[in-house]
Amino acid sequence: MNRNLLMLIxxxxxxxxxxxxxxxxxxxxxxxxxxxxxxxxxxxxxxxxNTSDVQQQVENLNSTWNHYENILxxxxxxxxxxxxxxxxxxxxxxxxxxxxxxxxxxxxxxxLYSETFDHFMGISFQN
Numbered sequence: 001m002n003r004n005l006l007m008l009i010x011x012x013x014x015x016x017x018x019x020x021x022x023x024x025x026x027x028x029x030x031x032x033x034x035x036x037x038x039x040x041x042x043x044x045x046x047x048x049x050n051t052s053d054v055q056q057q058v059e060n061l062n063s064t065w066n067h068y069e070n071i072l073x074x075x076x077x078x079x080x081x082x083x084x085x086x087x088x089x090x091x092x093x094x095x096x097x098x099x100x101x102x103x104x105x106x107x108x109x110x111x112l113y114s115e116t117f118d119h120f121m122g123i124s125f126q127n
Contacts, residue, residue, distance in 0.1 A: 026118060028068040032084070033114035035061045040107055043100075050098040058095050061110075062088050072117075084113045 039057045043049050065088055073081045087106045094103035 025072065028072055029114045029118045031064060032061070032068070033111060035064060036107060036110045036114060040104075040111065043104070043107075047100055048098065049095050049100055049103050055092075055095050058088070058091050062092060081117070084110060084117070087113070 035057070039054065039061065042057065043054055065085060069081060069085060087109045090106045091103055091110070094100075094106060
């Protein structure tokens with residue numbers, strides 16, 4: 001009886017940790033995705049991306065990413081997560097040098113990563 005109760009408590013604890021992890025990961029990647037989509041809509045029809053507004057939005061995206069990155073790397077492979085940081089740094093550089101097409105390509109990759117990371121970091125038997 002005592003052993004079954006202990007196993008039940010442990011199982012409930014593990015399910016709770018998995019649920020909290022999924023909620024945190026979804027929240028973090030959803031925030032990154034919404035910021036990136038917001039940048040995408042603001043630069044969609046403009047040819048000048050080295051404006052202070054765009055640079056402020058990219059810096060906000062970078063600071064948000066830096067806030068969540070350590071915890072997300074704890075939940076998944078840090079090598080996969082590093083790609084998102086690299087693309088955000090490229091966006092900062094491309095925005096400063098007004099390289100419009102490269103900026104949009106990196107922005108699309110950030111959006112893609114934020115969507116796909118949520119899928120492979122979700123609740124599964126492997127995780």
